[in-house]
Amino acid sequence: MEYVKAETHNGISSIEFYHPLSNSLPAKMLEQLAREIHFAGTHAESKVIILKSAGEKSFCAGASFDELTQIKTESEGYRFFSGFAHVINAMRKCPKIIIARVHGRAVGGGVGLAAAADYAIATVHADIKLSELSVGIGPFVVGPAVERKIGTAAFSALSIDAAMWRNSEWAKRKGLFAEVHENVENMDESIERLAHFLSHSNPEAMAEMKKMLWKDTEHWDSLLNERAAISGRLVLSSFTKSAIEKFKSKT
Amino acid sequence: MEYVKAETHNGISSIEFYHPLSNSLPAKMLEQLAREIHFAGTHAESKVIILKSAGEKSFCAGASFDELTQIKTESEGYRFFSGFAHVINAMRKCPKIIIARVHGRAVGGGVGLAAAADYAIATVHADIKLSELSVGIGPFVVGPAVERKIGTAAFSALSIDAAMWRNSEWAKRKGLFAEVHENVENMDESIERLAHFLSHSNPEAMAEMKKMLWKDTEHWDSLLNERAAISGRLVLSSFTKSAIEKFKSKT
Amino acid sequence: MEYVKAETHNGISSIEFYHPLSNSLPAKMLEQLAREIHFAGTHAESKVIILKSAGEKSFCAGASFDELTQIKTESEGYRFFSGFAHVINAMRKCPKIIIARVHGRAVGGGVGLAAAADYAIATVHADIKLSELSVGIGPFVVGPAVERKIGTAAFSALSIDAAMWRNSEWAKRKGLFAEVHENVENMDESIERLAHFLSHSNPEAMAEMKKMLWKDTEHWDSLLNERAAISGRLVLSSFTKSAIEKFKSKT
Numbered sequence: 157m158e159y160v161k162a163e164t165h166n167g168i169s170s171i172e173f174y175h176p177l178s179n180s181l182p183a184k185m186l187e188q189l190a191r192e193i194h195f196a197g198t199h200a201e202s203k204v205i206i207l208k209s210a211g212e213k214s215f216c217a218g219a220s221f222d223e224l225t226q227i228k229t230e231s232e233g234y235r236f237f238s239g240f241a242h243v244i245n246a247m248r249k250c251p252k253i254i255i256a257r258v259h260g261r262a263v264g265g266g267v268g269l270a271a272a273a274d275y276a277i278a279t280v281h282a283d284i285k286l287s288e289l290s291v292g293i294g295p296f297v298v299g300p301a302v303e304r305k306i307g308t309a310a311f312s313a314l315s316i317d318a319a320m321w322r323n324s325e326w327a328k329r330k331g332l333f334a335e336v337h338e339n340v341e342n343m344d345e346s347i348e349r350l351a352h353f354l355s356h357s358n359p360e361a362m363a364e365m366k367k368m369l370w371k372d373t374e375h376w377d378s379l380l381n382e383r384a385a386i387s388g389r390l391v392l393s394s395f396t397k398s399a400i401e402k403f404k405s406k407t
Numbered sequence: 408m409e410y411v412k413a414e415t416h417n418g419i420s421s422i423e424f425y426h427p428l429s430n431s432l433p434a435k436m437l438e439q440l441a442r443e444i445h446f447a448g449t450h451a452e453s454k455v456i457i458l459k460s461a462g463e464k465s466f467c468a469g470a471s472f473d474e475l476t477q478i479k480t481e482s483e484g485y486r487f488f489s490g491f492a493h494v495i496n497a498m499r500k501c502p503k504i505i506i507a508r509v510h511g512r513a514v515g516g517g518v519g520l521a522a523a524a525d526y527a528i529a530t531v532h533a534d535i536k537l538s539e540l541s542v543g544i545g546p547f548v549v550g551p552a553v554e555r556k557i558g559t560a561a562f563s564a565l566s567i568d569a570a571m572w573r574n575s576e577w578a579k580r581k582g583l584f585a586e587v588h589e590n591v592e593n594m595d596e597s598i599e600r601l602a603h604f605l606s607h608s609n610p611e612a613m614a615e616m617k618k619m620l621w622k623d624t625e626h627w628d629s630l631l632n633e634r635a636a637i638s639g640r641l642v643l644s645s646f647t648k649s650a651i652e653k654f655k656s657k658t
Numbered sequence: 659m660e661y662v663k664a665e666t667h668n669g670i671s672s673i674e675f676y677h678p679l680s681n682s683l684p685a686k687m688l689e690q691l692a693r694e695i696h697f698a699g700t701h702a703e704s705k706v707i708i709l710k711s712a713g714e715k716s717f718c719a720g721a722s723f724d725e726l727t728q729i730k731t732e733s734e735g736y737r738f739f740s741g742f743a744h745v746i747n748a749m750r751k752c753p754k755i756i757i758a759r760v761h762g763r764a765v766g767g768g769v770g771l772a773a774a775a776d777y778a779i780a781t782v783h784a785d786i787k788l789s790e791l792s793v794g795i796g797p798f799v800v801g802p803a804v805e806r807k808i809g810t811a812a813f814s815a816l817s818i819d820a821a822m823w824r825n826s827e828w829a830k831r832k833g834l835f836a837e838v839h840e841n842v843e844n845m846d847e848s849i850e851r852l853a854h855f856l857s858h859s860n861p862e863a864m865a866e867m868k869k870m871l872w873k874d875t876e877h878w879d880s881l882l883n884e885r886a887a888i889s890g891r892l893v894l895s896s897f898t899k900s901a902i903e904k905f906k907s908k909t
Contacts, residue, residue: 232847268582275818292609294616306813309556309582312620316504316526319583319604329580329831331811334819352594353821358794358897362889363797369814514753543860560833566756567777568836570855580831582882637866644856646860 158189161394162196166202168198169252174210178217181265185343186239190246197250204354205250205361206347207273208257212340215282218264224291224391226402233388234381240265241380242296247272248301248370253354253364257347258282258333259340261321267314268298271305271332274369275350278333279343282324289318292401296383300376306330339374414445418454418606420447420599425461429468441497448501454613455605456501457598458524463591466509466533468538469544475542475642476581476651484639485632490492491516492631498523499552501623502614504605508598509584512572518565520582522556523622526601529584530594533575538636540569542654543646548635549626559637564655570624577639582631585618662690664698669705669857671698672752674713680719680866688741692748699752705864706856707752708849709775710759714842717760717784717862718768727902728792728891734889737807740766741884742767742799748864749774750803750872755856759833759849761821762840763836769816770800773834776871777852780835784826790889791820793905794897798885802878809834 158175171192173185181189196202219236227233244298247254247269256273263285268286270276286295286302294300295315303311310330314322328336337343354362390396409426422443424436432440447453460466470487478484497503498520507524513535521527537546537553546553546566554562561581563574573644579587588594605613643648660677673694675687678740683691696706699798712720721738749756749771758775764786772778772786788797797804797817804817805813812832816824830838839845892898 161569192868222820235881274814289608289612294612294619296615296619300617306559307582307809308620309585312525313585315552315620316605317601317614318608331809331832334811334815350819354818357791357820358892358895360895361791361794361796361892361897364798365791365817368798368885370811383619387677389616390609390612391612393609395612532839540859540863540867543863545870547866547870550870558809558833559871560836564836565778566867566871567853567856569859581833634870639859641863641866644860644862647865 158182158185160185160192161373162192164196164199164202167201168351169199171196171204171205172208172210175220177220178214179209179266180217180220180222181210181239182223183236183239186233186243190242190401191288193243193246193254197252203359204251205254206257206351207261207269209252213260214266215258215260215262216266216269218266219401221404224396227388227391230385230389230392233391234385236385237297237387237389238381240268241384242381243300244268244272245377248373248376251366253362253366255347255351257343259343264295265298267332270302271298271301274366276328276333277335277336277337277343277347277350278324279326279340282327282333282336283313283321283323284315284332285318287318288317288362290318293390294386296386297380299381299383300373302353303330304333314321317365334385408434411436411443413443415450415453418452419457419466419602420450420453420455421459422447423458423459426471427470429465430460430517430634431471432469432490433471433474434487437494440565440578441493442503444497444501446496446573447532448497448503449624454610455602456503456505457508457602458505458520460512464511465511465517466511467520467532469517472651472655473609478642480553481636481643482572485636486639488548488635488638489632489647491519492635493517495523495631496551496608497547499624499627504613504617506598510594514538515546517550518583519552522549522552522581523614525617527584527587528588528594528598529578530588530591531576531577533584533587534572535565535578535583536569536572538569539567540566540649544638544641547637548631550634551624551630552578554584555624557583580585660684660687661855662687662694664694666698666701666704670708671679671701671706672708672710673698676835677722678736679722680716681711682719682722682844683741684703684722684725685738685741686791688745695745695752695756698752699754704754705753706853707754708759708853709756709771710761715762715846716768716810717762718771718785720766723906726898729794729890729893732887732891732894735893736887737890739799740883740884741887742770743886745801746770746774746800746882747879752903753868755864755868756833757849757853757890759845761845765789766797767800768868769834770803773800773803776868779837779839779845779852780826780829781839781842781848784829784838785823786816786829786834787823788816788821789820791817793901794895795889795892796866798908799882801885802875802881804834806875809835853881
């Protein structure tokens, strides 16, 4: 069954999530993720954080379709999408450097998690898609995090051409991934090297760097919630209902 | 003779312009372009807009040299350059997604049109140049649109090295073009696919996406006009007069 | 011995610096650099500026380690790091276009100099590193200049993975270098061509372009000094002391 778990060894905290449906994220897991990130951020023993998911295929399929289809009111919609807002804001405000380990495909909110990390290391299998418009909504909550990393042009392309996968090479060129490796072994070796280096670096310098890298995002606390309200309203449209039904009947 | 024409079929509006001199744009055509874009934006039947030009060589050579040479006062200069400001602002404020079809070379204002589109699809023949400094002025009016898409570094390089063409591959890498195709057929196929997808997508979601993608540009209404005043003043310099005379004697 | 020298011929000002330790920069040279840049900016005879260093290996190794190790108080630290702030602010406010000639490796503050130029032309040997975190501090003073050119994602990667060189190709792709050439001859040919073009261009247009390209950086006068205070405080940490001792014993 699904889980979010965290452990810290030698100054390196690993936060891992798993969901049987391509590591998609229901509200409860989003809440747990935000809490674990916040906790590792305040915990002195933790010097650097690795965010990863279990399994060998998808890194993260984004929002849970099962929960999306059950949204009946705007306030339920708002509540669901603000789950992603909380995770992204937790990553943003965490004074520790966060490394994302992206071993496979990322969609929607999954792209947002990779983008909100300070340093993302992926494999060639980490294709990405912002498919929100295909289901009648848009990448409103993850937008600021994704655009901050890949710029307005690439974010426009990715969010408008919502039916199209972009490969990991594209994601690296645009800045979403700092590194892309041929296989999981090489990715993990690189993560281990970087995490080791950071766990032995000056924590005060890293906390100042984190502030510098995330300057001018203080308004995201409210911005991402406003964005959650937009998604929460659009998700009630007939476009969304029929798109999700079509998708679920295919799988 | 030159024209601007618009038509809408199956939710897809095409706005096409043509001028015998490499699709350069005199004030009158800029006004027509701004009007057609505004109209398609308000028209319910139109779900997505394709901006294109006729012919098989240049996409757009920018400002009309014939009109530039006739500018005698700062206010005439301001009036001329604010024509580009109006087109870019119309594209920016249009609640529909705009796809630019860039089949060939783009210079100066032509680069601005491609940049102000939400998604630009080009062929390998779409080399670009911001040649303004070569004629004694600078890319002041189109600057904000171009910099928003390709970033400060690429915009600096393009505007400073004003005598040099950058090829379509460079333009894609920097984010001006979302796609570059080997030939016109492939470009048109991709445009058709994307336009079809968008014409069947949730208009409300696309209008919200448009707002999101163009956030923090509300000041462009005044900014681009201030920029038009700078160009309108510099265009009276002896540098401009002699550069344009030299250019016209060559062609 | 080390020097900073400037000369102007045919409208082209060259500012050259040299230090026997890989062109690293002590406080006195930073002061001279800021003064020469300011002077060329105000001098009517100078139309365009080339910033370069002597020797055939490093372009610039950044801060002088000899001086770093002698910093005993926060105010001494602040004074040292504000030297870089003054150079970057002089480049930013200079109304002339500045071309950086990057013939070899650049580290820390050296990356900052390349980034603060308006157009950087390099050779393939110009690998770069922001090694600050390796010595217990961070790229706080040069950060705004580097991030402005290469974006938040590349700046994050470069400053976090502080032990790792990025090659000149990476630096070009990310926008730090406008051009990368196979060898010094080709680089110098390209610099000569561009400098010649700019020295014959409209100075008023270039001054307006400079304002446009550096818009929204007026607060750097105070921001870079605040950043110098952060570095000046962190440099007193035991991390810095032991890292620099280790480094110096190796060389």
